[in-house]
Amino acid sequence: MGRRKKGRDISGWVVIDKPAGITSTSVVNKVRWAFDAKKAGHAGTLDPDATGVLAVALGEATKTVPYVTDAMKAYRFTVRLGQATNTDDADGEVLSESGTRPSDDEIAAALPALTGEIMQVPPKFSAVKIDGQRAYKLARDGEDVEIAARPLFVESLTLIERPDPDHVTLEMVCGKGGYVRAIARDLGEALGCFGHVRELRRIWSGPFDVEDGVTLEELEAVAKTDAIMDFLGPLEIGLADLPELPTTESGATKLRNGNPGMVIATDVQYGDEAWASLNGQAVAVGRYKAGELHPSRVFNTA
Template sequence: MGRKRKGRDISGWLVVDKPAGMTSTAVVNKVRWALQAKKAGHAGTLDPEATGVLAVALGEATKTVPYITDALKAYEFTVRLGEATNTDDAEGEVTATSDARPDDETIKGALGQFVGEIMQVPPKYSAVKIDGERAYKRARDGEEFEVQARPLWVEELLLIDRPDADHVTLEMTCGKGGYVRAIARDLGEALGCYGHVRELRRIWSGPFRAEDGLTIEQIDELAQSPELDAYLRPLEEGLADLPRVTVTDQGLAKLKNGNPGMVVAHDIEYGDECWAAYDGRAVAVGRFKAGELHPSRVFNQ
């Protein structure tokens, strides 16, 4: 038998306002320690130098992580015009420069090509896998390789500030798997002036907002205390984008055992994915079929 994991059986979400210079994994480890939790994970990696909302799931809430990962999210980022780097951000080496500096109207005119369903080539310094190995490892080893383009839904891309001729601040709302660094790189190429990300902040992800997040300093201050527990948000917030049905008394026991159970549903179509609640608490996620929920995930709250 495997060794039993130590810690508390707590479930929910803790929203963190991640600081620059810290990895997403380090944030999760900090939260797990501070809450003495058995299990924790995050919904969507942020680059170490990026800041903003990192939603950390505890316990049974880790089963809802895919729904936050798939949800729309928004970023505010500053692009340094006139320079390309090998990492597409300020941490890399400058590989090309240009004296061209497009005006605001030219930049606004170029943004439209990055809205809607686009094909995006992730940065070579990224966690995408190339023949089973992370791209950034191959890049660090100096290997020559190509990264395949992949689809990305961009809901909105707006110019919100122009601090000076060398910098432009943008806000992007997009779906799963987007690389802001690739947007900065490709925009610079489209404008004929090169570009890379200077600063990046995720301002919201699904239902979670950066302004509602705790700082690392606050987490340290409240660590292993009831005061930190009070900031935990319900597991159910991770299911905000799914329709909800209500479990009947007869269906409750069946769903808890992983079997289809009777539910009461309104405006739900056959085959729709939804989540089932009993007394307001999530019991399971699954597909609605002929008055029953066929569970794919069951919550033990």
Template sequence: MGPVAEKNEDTMGRRRNGREISGWMIVDKPAGLTSTAVVNKVRWALDAKKAGHAGTLDPDATGVLAVALGEATKTVPYVTEALKAYEFTVRLGQATNTDDAEGEIIATSDLRPSDAAIKEALSAFIGDIEQIPPQFSAVKIDGERAYKRARDGETMEIAARPLYVESLLLVDRPDADHVTLEMVCGKGGYVRSVARDMGAALGCHGHVRELRRIWSGPFEASDGLTLAQIEEIARTEALDAHIRPVEEAFIALPEVKATQEGATRLRNGNPGMVIAHNIEYGEECWASHEGQVVAIGRYKSGALHPTRVLNIKN
């Protein structure tokens, strides 16, 4: 009886801690859930020990949410700092206090600009711009999230932040009250701010009605699983088959090959010899050994000097 009890306790302990798995699970996030709730669902479905995500989506937004598992959490910045694309519908003629459809209407207008006027206004939001985040956002003001203070009725002075917008296009005009836009931008962009500021520039007001992230760095919503699909095959090898390699995050980093001795040194956090082609001195890159990522670092004189070591066990 004793040994059996000990075995069961050990099994339960491993389950509580979760499995040591590393990689990416791409989710096509539904509306109505926070990004954290989606991560928790994926973590449960895979019985994963550690999970995070690469870039928050608002609860009402849909689209690609890249969930990092295990050692992939160390590579999250390479996805969040990559370009991403959004398709969103703007409701013209109304401003809300949240800059989306969940908020209270605070201003209205009967003006409905033409397609030509909208396209002209969009040109001001392309390139390196300064953008003021919404009052209801996760930016910190004096150590507290803006949305918490906004819920208490406070109106805050939020400093403008730099944003790179590669493109912003009018892709559809379903009716006079709505326009559908597609934006490709860098890290830290608020689509709600674009809708608000575009409406202000046109003199008609505007807020986001629907928002979808269609791709983020190397990951596309069309490749993602829905939560219903994840729940259907949770805790099975069928779901494990959808885990994507950690190195898919390295969309902009070149690869070098570690020697046997170099891989051992890199895993211990020391510079290790690598085989590299067309890599500049001091360039950031990632090293692999026998088909598996070992470390990220800077290439110097035939060796990789690691800044992040990845210990992948699955």
């Protein structure tokens, strides 16, 4: 008989303004402890030295994580020009250096090649799997890691400021699977001067904005008290990019049992993915077909 998980059955989203120097997994564990929740997960890993939006899902909200992970995200980051590192960030070993420093106009002219539908090679020190093993583990063991290029959609890449000749601050909006470190690396190569990420901050991720984030210190100050509930957003936030289809009591009962249930649809097309709600509360996610939602995920929050 399996061991029963400790904690409360609590569901919703917590937006953390992640500090530097801590892993995303450690943040999730702290949030789970603070809420005394049975289950927790996050939508999109941030490197330990990165800061900004880390959206943590509790309970049934973990079922909506894929929809947040697939959403667009925005990053503001500073590139150190003139140096390439083995990790593509400031923690790595410097592999190459250059005295060349491009002008602002040259940097701006290089950005369009890194926007739109591009092919990106993830950093060697990344969580990409190669033959079942994480690339960063192989790289740490001294193996020559070769990672295949992957498609990435970059909606925009903008020059924000040039604080000094060695640094440039950029802002990027991109889709799922993008590595900012790889953008810095590829920009440095395109400019003929090398480059790596010096600072990185995720400013929004799907429906979550860093301005709405809570610090770990603020969360820990009210841990395991009723006041902590002020930091818990509804499960439904994770479904913001999907159309909402109201259902009835009988429809909700069928959906919760895993069966197709009647929904009220307007602009949704046959086969579209959507979520059914009863009095504003999520019941299920699935495909719309001829007046019914065929569930793929059911929420047990009633």
